[in-house]
Amino acid sequence: MPPREPLAVAEPAELPELPEPADRVEPADRAMLPEPADRAALPESGDRPASVEAEVAEVAEAAVDLAAVAVRVRELIVGMCASADGGHLGGSMSLVEILVTLYHEVLRVDPTRPQAPDRDVLLLSKGHGAIALYAVLATRGYFPVEWLDGYAAPGGPFLAHPNRAVPGVEMPTGSLGHGLALGVGHALAARLDGSDRRCVVVLGDGELQEGSVWEAAMAAGSLGLDRLTAVIDRNGLQLGDGTEDVITLEPLADRWRAFGWEVREVDGHDRGALRAALTEPGTGRPVAVIARTVKGRGLPYVEGQVRSHFARLGETQRGRALRAVRRGIR
Amino acid sequence: MPPREPLAVAEPAELPELPEPADRVEPADRAMLPEPADRAALPESGDRPASVEAEVAEVAEAAVDLAAVAVRVRELIVGMCASADGGHLGGSMSLVEILVTLYHEVLRVDPTRPQAPDRDVLLLSKGHGAIALYAVLATRGYFPVEWLDGYAAPGGPFLAHPNRAVPGVEMPTGSLGHGLALGVGHALAARLDGSDRRCVVVLGDGELQEGSVWEAAMAAGSLGLDRLTAVIDRNGLQLGDGTEDVITLEPLADRWRAFGWEVREVDGHDRGALRAALTEPGTGRPVAVIARTVKGRGLPYVEGQVRSHFARLGETQRGRALRAVRRGIR
Amino acid sequence: MSTAGPAAAAVPAGAANPAGGPRAGRDVYRDLLVELMAADDRLVCLDSDTGLFSGVDFGSAGDRYVNLGIAEQNLMGVAAGLARSGRIPMVNTMATFASTRALEAVKVDIAFNDLPVRIVATHGGLAAGHLGPTHHALEDLAIMRTLPNMTVVAPADGDACARLFRQSLELPGPVYLRLGRAATPDLAATLATAGVPDAPPVRLGRVQPLRTGGDVVLAACGPYPVLAALGAADELARRGIGATVLNVHTVRPLDVETLDAAVLATGRPVVVTVEEHWPSGGLGSAVAEALAERRPTRVLRVAVPDGFVAVAGDQRYLLERAGVTAAAVVDRAVAALR
Amino acid sequence: MSTAGPAAAAVPAGAANPAGGPRAGRDVYRDLLVELMAADDRLVCLDSDTGLFSGVDFGSAGDRYVNLGIAEQNLMGVAAGLARSGRIPMVNTMATFASTRALEAVKVDIAFNDLPVRIVATHGGLAAGHLGPTHHALEDLAIMRTLPNMTVVAPADGDACARLFRQSLELPGPVYLRLGRAATPDLAATLATAGVPDAPPVRLGRVQPLRTGGDVVLAACGPYPVLAALGAADELARRGIGATVLNVHTVRPLDVETLDAAVLATGRPVVVTVEEHWPSGGLGSAVAEALAERRPTRVLRVAVPDGFVAVAGDQRYLLERAGVTAAAVVDRAVAALR
Numbered sequence A, B: 001m002p003p004r005e006p007l008a009v010a011e012p013a014e015l016p017e018l019p020e021p022a023d024r025v026e027p028a029d030r031a032m033l034p035e036p037a038d039r040a041a042l043p044e045s046g047d048r049p050a051s052v053e054a055e056v057a058e059v060a061e062a063a064v065d066l067a068a069v070a071v072r073v074r075e076l077i078v079g080m081c082a083s084a085d086g087g088h089l090g091g092s093m094s095l096v097e098i099l100v101t102l103y104h105e106v107l108r109v110d111p112t113r114p115q116a117p118d119r120d121v122l123l124l125s126k127g128h129g130a131i132a133l134y135a136v137l138a139t140r141g142y143f144p145v146e147w148l149d150g151y152a153a154p155g156g157p158f159l160a161h162p163n164r165a166v167p168g169v170e171m172p173t174g175s176l177g178h179g180l181a182l183g184v185g186h187a188l189a190a191r192l193d194g195s196d197r198r199c200v201v202v203l204g205d206g207e208l209q210e211g212s213v214w215e216a217a218m219a220a221g222s223l224g225l226d227r228l229t230a231v232i233d234r235n236g237l238q239l240g241d242g243t244e245d246v247i248t249l250e251p252l253a254d255r256w257r258a259f260g261w262e263v264r265e266v267d268g269h270d271r272g273a274l275r276a277a278l279t280e281p282g283t284g285r286p287v288a289v290i291a292r293t294v295k296g297r298g299l300p301y302v303e304g305q306v307r308s309h310f311a312r313l314g315e316t317q318r319g320r321a322l323r324a325v326r327r328g329i330r
Numbered sequence C, D: 001m002s003t004a005g006p007a008a009a010a011v012p013a014g015a016a017n018p019a020g021g022p023r024a025g026r027d028v029y030r031d032l033l034v035e036l037m038a039a040d041d042r043l044v045c046l047d048s049d050t051g052l053f054s055g056v057d058f059g060s061a062g063d064r065y066v067n068l069g070i071a072e073q074n075l076m077g078v079a080a081g082l083a084r085s086g087r088i089p090m091v092n093t094m095a096t097f098a099s100t101r102a103l104e105a106v107k108v109d110i111a112f113n114d115l116p117v118r119i120v121a122t123h124g125g126l127a128a129g130h131l132g133p134t135h136h137a138l139e140d141l142a143i144m145r146t147l148p149n150m151t152v153v154a155p156a157d158g159d160a161c162a163r164l165f166r167q168s169l170e171l172p173g174p175v176y177l178r179l180g181r182a183a184t185p186d187l188a189a190t191l192a193t194a195g196v197p198d199a200p201p202v203r204l205g206r207v208q209p210l211r212t213g214g215d216v217v218l219a220a221c222g223p224y225p226v227l228a229a230l231g232a233a234d235e236l237a238r239r240g241i242g243a244t245v246l247n248v249h250t251v252r253p254l255d256v257e258t259l260d261a262a263v264l265a266t267g268r269p270v271v272v273t274v275e276e277h278w279p280s281g282g283l284g285s286a287v288a289e290a291l292a293e294r295r296p297t298r299v300l301r302v303a304v305p306d307g308f309v310a311v312a313g314d315q316r317y318l319l320e321r322a323g324v325t326a327a328a329v330v331d332r333a334v335a336a337l338r
């Protein structure tokens, strides 16, 4: 990928209004929501570097701070899984480094102008990872972190799958296998516009069992959409079992290559490796980053376990989970 | 594949009744329908070898006769394309050797008992090749060849896509991308039954752009359905263009292998090569036979041309086409 | 070892939850299926990574449980192939995935071939709650009842799930069984509380009259709509208006005779329908179509308003917000009779 | 070089075939699209190997024609992504593939996002003729009209295709345009032959009254159904029965006001609907729903019987056989008025 211009200023720098939840119910245990672990590390709204590129550089230098952001995101995920309706814990935890790296270091986005025409677009095709996305959008400054206290609150916008009423969410997903086709559309539009903007689609591994993914993969490969990147959260588990125990996906890299993609395999919890894989120029083909992750990452007692998929955390479980994620991942 | 028992006798050996077309219209030019080129070469109904295996052996010895069958099938295809509604000419011509080899030399079927429980099942996933299937079923003795004069006749059963009212047609197809999933179902059923019966699914190459094909391919690969065979009519063209000009399919063999299949590549007009690829025992995986074919095969003036896809042949064109196919391929 | 036997013995299918409350229809169905599969080896359970069968031991029927992964089109095609080979497959997925993602396979592979596939569709209506519009199924009844050969069933409680599923196994063609997600109130208990005499048993294909009144017919399908109709009948009775309440669990084929007779019995051509579905094409539409064919009738629909429900909240909250409530039914009935 | 200009000049969109007969709606649409794409660079034409654009030269708009191959789900998703990025995509496929194969993408990616995608669906109804049930679309109106935000349009001739497509481009949300396959008779010519005065011009979203009578309303959509209604009106007139004929080309949103006014004007609450669709959920259902909501009305549907049409024959033959005919409309009207 050639070096790129910073995001063009084309929109008023104001935060879009969040639709007021009609009859918002406060989560019963709101008082118990975790305090920010390290608020100082988070970019303060109103105190932003002038250009996104500059900010990216600044954030990259402060690598240690992004580790804190990742911890904070995990805390927020735990908080949302302690809501009355629970949350998709495991597949959100495995996404944390992927989304933190993308939003804080890779994507050309500006939280104050979420509709900027030349922004990069992220689509969370594995929509059930929404709470990770919400948490990262909040830490990135799209909206106040406190809004997440209203996760799943009746009448509110924070659905268990990405909802466009939430600032920063590009398109709704949740039925698996839709995101890559949407991404092809975005990438085609960018090509028609003569824009260098990118589209990154994040997929689950179980999700790859959907044929619609391969329709889109084949189209992107054939059209040579080199501004399109697919990140596969290869945590090895789907809802009820290991992917290889249900319908095997291996040899996964071969599949993507045979469909016309360049493949990069990385440790999906290593932000440095992710950053490299997500920024290194491509060779005229779309790029699939197979990110080897651990479902439930950060909670050692459920890591790699299928029961981490969805959890409704009680008080004790939440406390335990918060302690675990604050300890950090090795 | 282990050696197999001949087809068990379990059903009365009577031909199912063809539903009487309600108000059948004779094709205007019925009198002009081609005469059988070499009727003697066709198995006479009522004069069948006692066992299917024996018949297969007998037919295999008479290889020269199958060449005549192929010519006869092409004549019949030309005849149907001269019906008032025309027909899918090119993709039927490319199928001829594939279907002749399957029905006359490979499949364990008995035209007098089309519902025999342990029969092999053929599904024409590229349903628009129906006229090739009808012609082969007729030459194989499922119903009198003369019935094909009623192709597309209003009220009749001979639709442009396989219709179950036609003896020998297993399941209707026509919307592309359905056959392989049906085949997985058949193969699973055979496994549950402890039967050695096979299911062969014939697909178009353009058809492989449908994601549903890859859902089924992945399931078959993962389940190790070694009684399932996919034959891909790799004629390089789809409806409006070359496959590689629309959405590329290459490297095609790699795709199937990466989805858990054993791949065999053959000249799809070489019956010997096809027979070998379709009968050689597998290694615990489903087998994909990539049959390199020529769309419109047998009509040199449209061979490999996209305009062969669908044709409504007038009198002159029909005469020319019949002369061409009678000359034989090479 | 199969846990099916003991489990079935401990918790008879359709019975109340030992913990006290009613059981979710999908759990009732699962336990019953495990029991039936042990006895009938035509039955095959095809899963699509729903998690509904996690930890279930199918015992000797284990080879007839196949998890085909997250691929709903393939699921339907495989079911059709199995059914064509003599099996009776149950396909398990969510209602909207069956009705939209996999619809062409349902139409061509299953309905056209008239095969005995049972599509067991959970998360009907708004049961998915805050999972959002991608998981709501507010279109499924309209879609499924358009398909020839399809039987469309929406039981109103756990007990009815068991009975209707069992009865549906006798049918030669395909069945769409619309289930929910969480447990919903037990209908018999609700009727008992309301002091209404026992309703006739649920019979596939027949409207189930729950109570009789002389002024208006309330026709509903699914758990909360039927409860809303019953609640409305109570309130209408208080206002001196007699309401007949019909549980139209079988949406296709529609039992027009019973419906029509009920309307005739009131002497007033007014029906209020209640459903957890968009207003176009669902139960209200089926009732309007069928009655308008026979005689001029007013049919007022209580349904989820024509829009995507993109706010958080559980099924009951969303239904309340959408106005699928007893109060709305009362309003519409009163307006129509005015 | 672009052939769009000259072609458009030689054959004005919507005009009669220079060879004499009427032009197929899909050809009229194609020529108009090529013309419009040259002028409006938001328009993008997404193909799915339909062959409709074979040999078409898009000229300078060539990069805005993309053949995405045989993959209808991807087609819809790509269209949504393009629309979200400011484009107005036309997606081209057959009616049943749009309505069943790709339905979830239409629902979630396009309708939920309320994006200006135009789904141009050929082979509506039985237009595919002997291609058979896998290619017939007898469910699409029911399905598409269930989806929020969707506008559903079924023009009755080539001229209306051009007009309604052009008008639909103004809409901010998605549109489903149901076209046929072969050319069908020109409506204006038919009316002229029948000696009926000029009908008001076709306007998206408004019922088009074609003739007025005092006894019964005939409401139809699509080429042959509208012709059947007109033919029936002739025959009814001969029998002394006056029929109002409405061309309900916009099935959603339904122009209830005009419909209702027409029924009120006859003084008799009787409507016969005519459509090339299965009986459940389509136009007849929409009309029955809407009128039953307002006042008791009899609505009799003339539709394709509830079953797959698995015999050969062209569109007209199959419709005749299915009983979607002027004679059937006459019978139903007479029966209803008796």
Ligand SMILES: Cc1ncc(C[n+]2csc(CCOP(=O)(O)OP(=O)(O)O)c2C)c(N)n1
Binding pocket: A090, A091, A092, A094, A126, A128, A174, A175, A176, A177, A203, A204, A205, A206, A207, A208, A233, A235, A237, A238, A239, A240, A295, A309, C048, C049, C050, C070, C097, C101
């Ligand atoms: C089309 C569709 N089918 C089924 C589901 C239900 N579902 C939600 S998450 C999930 C498992 C997904 O597995 P994977 O993609 O591996 O995600 P992760 O492991 O990251 O949670 C399933 C089956 C769905 N959301 N969409």
Ligand SMILES: Cc1ncc(C[n+]2csc(CCOP(=O)(O)OP(=O)(O)O)c2C)c(N)n1
Binding pocket: B090, B091, B092, B094, B126, B128, B174, B175, B176, B177, B203, B204, B205, B206, B207, B208, B233, B235, B237, B238, B239, B295, B309, D048, D049, D050, D070, D097, D101
């Ligand atoms: C789902 C679906 N989409 C589109 C079509 C229309 N169609 C019929 S044949 C064809 C081309 C198929 O190409 P290929 O599979 O290569 O067949 P062949 O070359 O053997 O004719 C298309 C697009 C269809 N029948 N089904």
Ligand SMILES: [Mg+2]
Binding pocket: A091, A204, A205, A206, A233, A234, A235, A236, A237, A238
């Ligand atoms: Mg996973």
Ligand SMILES: [Mg+2]
Binding pocket: B091, B204, B205, B206, B233, B234, B235, B236, B237, B238
């Ligand atoms: Mg081909």
